[in-house]
Amino acid sequence: MDAKMLQARLLELIRRTSCELPPDVIRAVDKGWRREKPGTNAKYAFGVIRDNIKLAAGKSQPLCQDTGTIICDVARPDWVSERAFRAAFERAVDEATRVGYLRQNSVDSITGRNSGNNLGPGSPVIHFHETTAKALTARLMLKGGGCENVGAQYSLPDTGLGAGRDLEGVRRCVLDAVNKAQGKGCGPGVLGVCIGGDRATGYVASKETLLRPLDDTNEDPVLAKLERRLLDEANTLGIGPMGFGGATTLLGVKITARNRVPASFFVSVSYMCWAYRRDGFQLSAAGRIAKWLYD
Amino acid sequence: MLLEAPFTEEKMRALKVGDLVEITGVVFTGRDAVHKYLHEGGKPPVDLRDAIIYHCGPVVVKEGGRWVVKAAGPTTSIREEPFQGPLMEQYGLRGVIGKGGMGPKTLAACQKVGACYLHAIGGAAQVLAECVTAVEGVHLMEEFGSPEAIWEFRVANSRPW
Numbered sequence: 057m058d059a060k061m062l063q064a065r066l067l068e069l070i071r072r073t074s075c076e077l078p079p080d081v082i083r084a085v086d087k088g089w090r091r092e093k094p095g096t097n098a099k100y101a102f103g104v105i106r107d108n109i110k111l112a113a114g115k116s117q118p119l120c121q122d123t124g125t126i127i128c129d130v131a132r133p134d135w136v137s138e139r140a141f142r143a144a145f146e147r148a149v150d151e152a153t154r155v156g157y158l159r160q161n162s163v164d165s166i167t168g169r170n171s172g173n174n175l176g177p178g179s180p181v182i183h184f185h186e187t188t189a190k191a192l193t194a195r196l197m198l199k200g201g202g203c204e205n206v207g208a209q210y211s212l213p214d215t216g217l218g219a220g221r222d223l224e225g226v227r228r229c230v231l232d233a234v235n236k237a238q239g240k241g242c243g244p245g246v247l248g249v250c251i252g253g254d255r256a257t258g259y260v261a262s263k264e265t266l267l268r269p270l271d272d273t274n275e276d277p278v279l280a281k282l283e284r285r286l287l288d289e290a291n292t293l294g295i296g297p298m299g300f301g302g303a304t305t306l307l308g309v310k311i312t313a314r315n316r317v318p319a320s321f322f323v324s325v326s327y328m329c330w331a332y333r334r335d336g337f338q339l340s341a342a343g344r345i346a347k348w349l350y351d
Numbered sequence: 352m353l354l355e356a357p358f359t360e361e362k363m364r365a366l367k368v369g370d371l372v373e374i375t376g377v378v379f380t381g382r383d384a385v386h387k388y389l390h391e392g393g394k395p396p397v398d399l400r401d402a403i404i405y406h407c408g409p410v411v412v413k414e415g416g417r418w419v420v421k422a423a424g425p426t427t428s429i430r431e432e433p434f435q436g437p438l439m440e441q442y443g444l445r446g447v448i449g450k451g452g453m454g455p456k457t458l459a460a461c462q463k464v465g466a467c468y469l470h471a472i473g474g475a476a477q478v479l480a481e482c483v484t485a486v487e488g489v490h491l492m493e494e495f496g497s498p499e500a501i502w503e504f505r506v507a508n509s510r511p512w
Contacts, residue, residue, distance in 0.1 A: 100371075104472040111477035121410050121422035121476040121498075156412040156421035160497045168384065170496025202427045202451070202473060240427050240451040242473035298450065298473055331474040 057343035059144050062136070065339055066148035066194070067157075073196045073335040074123055074157045076113045078350035080270040081307070081332045085109065088244055088297070088304035098302025105297070105330060116157075120242075120331040122200035123158040126180035129195040129267060131187040135341045138184050141192075145182060149174045158198075183260075191346055195267050195336035203245060203329040206237035207262075209255060212321040221321045223282060226251055227289075229323040234290045234306065239299015242329035246270065246308040247286070250324045253314035258324035265312040266328050267336070269350060274311065283309045297330070307332070358401050358445040360465035372469055375507045377487060378403045378448065382426055384499035385491065386434040389442075396490035397501060399442035403469075406431065406449030408498030410476075411486065418486035423504070424476035425450040428468070436460035482506045 077085075089102035112119040126149060130141060150173045152158045162171045162179040174180065187193065210229040212221045217232055219225035230249055237245070250261035274280035286309045296302025307330065316322065336349035354362060356376025366372065379397055381389075381404045389395060409423040428435075428449030435447060436456040445466050447457070450473040461467060471479060487503040 097369075101472050104475045104478050108472075108475040108478045111481065115477065117477055117480070118410055118422040119476060120474040121408060121424050121480075122426065123410070123422075154412070156410050156419075159408065159410040159422070163496065168495070170498070172496065200474075205427065238451070239473075240429065242450070298470070299452065300470075329474055 057135075057341060059140065061343040062141070062144040062339075063147045063151070065337075065343060065345060066145050067151055068345075069194060069196050069335060069337060070126075070148055070152040071116065071157045072348075073198055073333050074118045074152070075116050076335070077109050077119065077332065078335055080350055081330075082109060084270050084307040085244075085330060088307060091303050092296075096302060097300035098296045098304065101297040101300055101302075102304075118157060118159070119333060120200055120329070121159055122202065123161055124198040124200040124333070125161075125204065126158070126174060127197045127199060127263065128180060128182045129185075129197075129264065129336075130182060131185050131189065131193040133187055133190055133192055133341070136192060141184075142182060145180065146175055149180050183264075191338040191340050193336065193338050193349070195334065195349065197263070197266065197334040199263070199326075199333075200242070200329055200331065203241040203327045206233070206241040207259070207324075207326045208233040208236065209258065209325070210323040212323060223278070225321075226323050227282065227286060230286050230309070230325060231289060231293075233325040233327070234295070235293060237327055238295055239297075241327040242331065243295060243299065244297050244304045244307045244330050246328045246332055247306060247310065248326040248328065249309065249311040250322075251311065251313040252316035253322060253324070254317075254320065255322060255324075257314055258322045259326065261312050261314055262324040262326040265310040266326060266332075267334060268310050270308045270332070276313075279311045279313070283311050286311075358403055360445070363445050363467050364465050366467050373508065374403070374469075374482075376403075377503055377505050378405045380405045380407045380409060380423075380500070380502040380504065382406050382408050382499055383430055384495040385501055386431045386438065388491070388495075389438055390434040395442065397488075397503065399438075399444055401443060401445045403446035403448060404444055405504070406447065407502075409480070409502060411489075411497060411502065418489070420480045420483045420486060420504070422476035423480040423483055424474055425471040425479070427451045427473075428453050432457060439464050439466055482508065
């Protein structure tokens with residue numbers, strides 16, 4: 057596959073991610089909508105959200121104007137180098153910005169100048185892993201600033217929360233993060249949680265776990281149980297869509313763990329808004345999209 | 352209920368908490384950079400008297416020589432809490448559209464000036480973009496970039512905020 061074709065495939069991945077919510081997310085939104093009582097603000101908010109999902113897909117326009125931090129996770133086979141992938145992805149990002157699939161979203165933190173094409177130091181974010189598979193697998197997440205701002209990291213023990221170094225302590229941290237987020241993260245949201253790691257790897261893993269299908273079950277039965285419990289408990293808080301009140305505060309909770317050093321016990325929480333824009337594909341060496349990962 | 356320009360104090364004071372409001376008229380986008388600029392004494396490039404400010408960083412592209420709004424939902428309002436009240440009083444703003452709510456300073460200013468905070472549905476960028484019937488101008492684009500500029504949006508038959 058030449059560079060132009062790779063760029064075209066990546067542009068399609070960006071377009072689809074920005075404009076079309078994956079089916080697993082739509083199912084969760086529909087479930088939330090069914091759960092809310094008629095005539096409530098929560099039901100109204102869900103109605104607008106559902107209309108918005110249909111409009112964006114129909115018009116091929118961004119679901120949300122904040123097309124967020126561009127995070128791409130790539131399992132890279134031998135036939136493409138990191139350098140070649142990055143070059144093609146950056147050209148695709150530039151093009152996607154010009155045609156309006158992405159907002160001009162990369163701002164110099166010192167001068168305040170907007171680069172105008174989403175390129176600049178640290179933008180876009182690409183995480184590479186090597187794979188022995190023949191196909192390339194790319195997953196893309198567009199994570200808006202509103203939800204990113206309500207992410208939180210805790211260092212246990214946390215005396216204020218009464219949170220010790222165990223799963224009960226983790227539970228208290230996660231519920232605190234949901235309560236502090238209220239409607240500011242564009243709920244109902246999905247939480248990615250990492251127990252352990254250092255401050256940097258904890259946050260990275262908390263985002264990586266958001267790449268899981270929304271309706272899967274954690275392979276670790278202990279974490280699976282904690283995920284279910286936290287989802288149920290968060291949905292009794294009454295925060296609801298956009299903080300308007302209601303029965304649906306979260307659409308999902310995904311938890312992962314990393315080893316830690318004895319002195320540290322971090323709990324890292326990434327909040328993803330209902331506009332849970334993440335998609336992915338498998339791409340053959342010849343440039344054929346073999347599979348969309350969330351369909 | 353319908354809220355039509357001009358946005359007068361009388362119309363704003365008639366609104367009740369929880370009302371669903373449809374807007375017809377011009378709204379100005381303005382977010383972090385614009386609020387900081389105005390708060391530090393920057394000259395407003397538009398007349399803010401009786402104006403509605405929309406906390407929004409839209410996606411707008413030029414197609415065939417004209418601006419086309421591709422997405423235009425609200426951004427989180429609370430970041431403007433330090434600036435909103437003083438600007439509301441200084442310029443006589445009549446309304447703010449955003450998401451996530453604001454704080455006590457803005458609430459007090461709303462009460463004093465006769466202004467309202469209108470809560471849009473976060474992420475609903477297409478539903479809200481559909482309400483924009485024309486882009487009447489753009490200001491401070493060079494300085495702040497497209498998402499942070501002041502866009503003049505004519506809106507009609509907006510879904511309630």
